[in-house]
Amino acid sequence: xxxxxxxxxxxxxxxxxxxxxxxxxxxxxxxxxxxxxxxxxxxxxxxxxxxxxxxxxxxxxxxxxxxxxxxxxxxxxxxxxxxxxxxxxxxxxxxxxxxxxxxxxxxxxxxxxxxxxxxxxxxxxxxxxxxxxxxxxxxxxxxxxxxxxxxxxxxxxxxxxxxxxxxxxxxxxxxxxxxxxxxxxxxxxxxxxxxxxxxxxxxxxxxxxxxxxxxxxxxxxxxxxxxxxxxxxxxxxxxxxxxxxxxxxxxxxxxxxxxxxxxxxxxxxxxxxxxxxxxxxxxxxxxxxxxxxxxxxxxxxxxxxxxxxxxxxxxxxxxxxxxxxxxxxxxxxxxxxxxxxxxxxxxxxxxxxxxxxxxxxxxxxxxxxxxxxxxxxxxxxxxxxx
Numbered sequence: 001x002x003x004x005x006x007x008x009x010x011x012x013x014x015x016x017x018x019x020x021x022x023x024x025x026x027x028x029x030x031x032x033x034x035x036x037x038x039x040x041x042x043x044x045x046x047x048x049x050x051x052x053x054x055x056x057x058x059x060x061x062x063x064x065x066x067x068x069x070x071x072x073x074x075x076x077x078x079x080x081x082x083x084x085x086x087x088x089x090x091x092x093x094x095x096x097x098x099x100x101x102x103x104x105x106x107x108x109x110x111x112x113x114x115x116x117x118x119x120x121x122x123x124x125x126x127x128x129x130x131x132x133x134x135x136x137x138x139x140x141x142x143x144x145x146x147x148x149x150x151x152x153x154x155x156x157x158x159x160x161x162x163x164x165x166x167x168x169x170x171x172x173x174x175x176x177x178x179x180x181x182x183x184x185x186x187x188x189x190x191x192x193x194x195x196x197x198x199x200x201x202x203x204x205x206x207x208x209x210x211x212x213x214x215x216x217x218x219x220x221x222x223x224x225x226x227x228x229x230x231x232x233x234x235x236x237x238x239x240x241x242x243x244x245x246x247x248x249x250x251x252x253x254x255x256x257x258x259x260x261x262x263x264x265x266x267x268x269x270x271x272x273x274x275x276x277x278x279x280x281x282x283x284x285x286x287x288x289x290x291x292x293x294x295x296x297x298x299x300x301x302x303x304x305x306x307x308x309x310x311x312x313x314x315x316x317x318x319x320x321x322x323x324x325x326x327x328x329x330x331x332x333x334x335x336x337x338x339x340x341x342x343x344x345x346x347x348x349x350x351x352x353x354x355x356x357x358x359x360x361x362x363x364x365x366x367x368x369x370x371x372x373x374x375x376x377x378x379x380x381x382x383x384x385x386x
Contacts, residue, residue, distance in 0.1 A: 025101070025102075025103060025104050025114075026080075026103040026104070027103065027104050027105075027106065028103040028104070028105045028106070029105070029106055029107075030105050030106065030107045030112070030148075030150065030176075030178055032107070032147070032148035032149055032150065033148065033149045033179075033180055033181045033184060034180075036095050036097070036105060036178045037103055037105070038051045038052070039051060039052075039084070039092065039095055040092070041091075041092050041093060041094075041179070041180030041181075042091050042092060042180065043091065043092040044090050044091060044092075045072050045075065045086065045090055047092075048075075048084055048092055052077055052080060052082070054077055054079055054080060056072075056075040056076065056077060057075075057076045057077060057078040057079070058075065058076045058078075059072045059073075059074070059075040059076075060072070060073055060074045060075070060192075060195070060196060061073050071090065072086055072090060073085070073086055073191075073192040073195070073196075074086065074192045074193075074195075074196045080101075080102065080103070081097065081098035081100065081101035081102030081103070082095060082096065082097065082098070082102055082103075083095070083096040083098075083196060084096075085179075085190070085192045085193055085196070086192065087182050087183070087190075087192075092180070093179060093180050093182050093183055093190070093192075094149075094177060094178065094179035094180065094183055094187060094190065094192075094193060095177075095178050095179075096153075096175065096176070096177050096193075096196075096197075097112075097113050097175055097176040097177075097178070098155070098175055099113060099114055099153075099154070099155035099157075099173045099174055099175035100114070100155060100157070100158060100173075102175065102176075105176055105178070107124070107127065107148070107150065108127055109127075110123045110124055110126075110127050111123075112124065112150070112152065112174065112176045113174060113175060113176050114173050114174065115173060115174045116171070116173065116174075116368050117141075117142055117152065117154050117172060117173070117174050117367075117368055118367070118368050120142070120143075120152055120174045121142050121143040121152060122143075124143040124145065124150070124152065125143050128143070128145050128148075133145055133147040133148065134146065134147060137206055138151050138152070138153075138188060138206070139188055139199070139204035139205070139206060140152070140153045140154055140204075140205060140206065141205065141206035141207035141209075142154065142174070144187075146184045146185050146187075147184070148184075149178055149179040149180060149181065149183070149184040149187065150176070150177075150178055151176070151177045151178075151179075151187055151188065152174045152175070152176060152177075153174070153175050153176070153177060154172040154173065154174060154175070154365060155172060155173060155174075155175050156168055156169075156172055156326075156349065156350070156363050156365075156370055157169040157171050157172060157173045157370075158350060166350050167327065167330060167350075168326040168327060168330055168350055168363050168370070169326070169327060169370075170325045170326055170327050170369055170370060171368055171369050171370060172365050172368065172369070172370055177193070203251060203279060205365065207367070208367075209309060209365060209366045209367045210309065211308075211309045211310075211323060211366050211371055212284070212309065212310050212323065214313060214320075214323055217311070217312050217313040217322070217323065218312040218313070219312065219313050219315065220306075220312045220313065220314045220315075221314070221315060222314050222315065222316045222359060222376060224316075224357040224358060224359055224376075225357075225358060225378060225379040227301075227304070227376070228304050228306070228314060228376040229304075229312060229314070230243040230244070231243055231244075231285075231287070231301065231304050232301070233300075233301050233302060233378040234300050234301060234378075235300070235301040236298055236299065236300065236301075237249075237275050237278065237287075237289065237299055239301075240278070240287050240301055244280055244282075244283045244285075247280050247282050247283055249278035249279060249280055250279050250280060250281040250282075251278070251279040252275060252277070252278045252279075253275075253276050253277040253278075254273050254274050254275040254276045254277075254299075255273075255274055255276060274289075274291045274299055275289050275299045276288065276289055276290075276299070277289070281310070283311070283312070284306065284307045284309070284310035284311030284312065285304055285305060285306050285307065285311055285312075286304075286305040286307070286386065287301055287303070287304055287305075288301070288302055288303035288304075288305070289301055289302060290302045301378075302377065302378045302381050303375055303376065303377045303378065303381060303383075304375065304376045305362075305373070305374075305375040305376075305386035306321075306322055306373060306374050306375070306376070307364060307373055307386075308322055308323050308362070308363070308364040308366070308370075308371035308372050308373035309323070309364060309366055309371060311323075311373065314374060314376075316354075316357075316359055316374075317336055317354065318336075319332045319333065319336065321359075321361060321372060321373075321374040322371075322372060322373060322374060323371050323372065324371065324372045325371070325372070326361075326363040326370055326371070326372050328372075329361055329372040330352060330361065333352050333354060333361055334352075336354060337354055337355070340354075340355075342354050342355035343355050343356075347360055347383050347385070348383070348384060348385045349362065349363070349385055351375070351383075351385065353383075356379075358376065358377040358378070358379060358381065358383070359374060359375075359376055359377075360374060360375045360376075360377070360383055360386075361373075361374050362374060362375060362385070362386050364386075373386060
């Protein structure tokens with residue numbers, strides 16, 4: 001058996017914690033709307049780099065990944081567990097602190113990072129009520145205080161497994177997004193933040209997070225590279241809906257035809273809407289499409305993501321994939337790859353796949369805990385998560 005890491009691993013930098021002992025994380029203080037730790041809102045990229053003492057590991061402009069020399073919208077400092085965001089004029093506007101390996105940040109007496117979400121949110125709400133300032137729930141269901149430019153988010157907790165690679169634990173922990181005054185009222189919708197975290201194509205998930213008992217879930221079988229349950233790759237959106245007992249999608253994402261001059265010019269008329277993703281709440285699945293321009297026109301099913309809290313139970317190679325503790329499913333996956341001498345593939349967010357099955361085991365939030373989920377993909381699809 002060999003282990004292959006496929007593409008970038010994780011949406012946050014989770015490199016620094018690997019060789020870091022528990023007491024080694026820096027401790028920073030948040031100065032609301034002014035700065036966090038040594039960083040001050042309004043700094044330019046060079047000042048940020050100088051005060052952090054580390055070069056930016058990757059940068060993003062509105063047009064995509066780029067070199068430092070060009071206009072920067074956000075940048076990663078992987079060794080420090082930080083992502084920084086700039087408003088027009090190249091001035092620091094927000095800082096995202098990684099739950100896994102970013103500095104431990106304190107506001108007053110409240111610790112904000114690497115904590116159980118319910119406890120961190122309760123403490124932040126209590127502090128806000130004492131001042132008093134308005135506190136609300138953000139898109140993640142966690143406490144957010146616009147007057148302080150503070151918002152919590154959650155990340156799957158990782159540990160180091162016996163093979164030396166990261167291993168999912170069974171809970172989520174808090175990270176932090178701190179912002180200056182420009183974005184404080186709507187910080188998750190600031191364009192650089194939404195682009196960097198891929199929020200434009202993700203559902204808000206503010207809770208509650210009930211988990212369907214296993215005995216109440218339909219039982220689906222998986223046929224790798226062909227489909228899962230009643231869904232088969234290549235289906236149109238209309239066929240998917242029919243296969244799901246006529247359920248209409250709860251949410252839908254897509255785009256119009258690509259403009260002249262792009263690599264995909266000519267794929268449909270300019271006013272034609274191409275569906276890229278749909279969410280079916282009752283079935284507990286999300287479906288992903290690509291546009292087919294040769295054999296037939298329209299969006300064709302290429303990936304099915306079964307949600308851990310509400311989706312059907314899916315059996316693959318004798319392993320129940322859905323709604324379990326992630327550590328237990330990961331153990332079963334590792335054992336199966338060893339017994340059958342298959343490659344273990346690791347994708348984004350440390351999702352696991354057996355060999356070339358294109359069956360990816362994921363983890364999804366269930367309150368302070370997490371549960372297993374899975375995505376099933378057509379062969380040779382570049383997997384980008386659920």
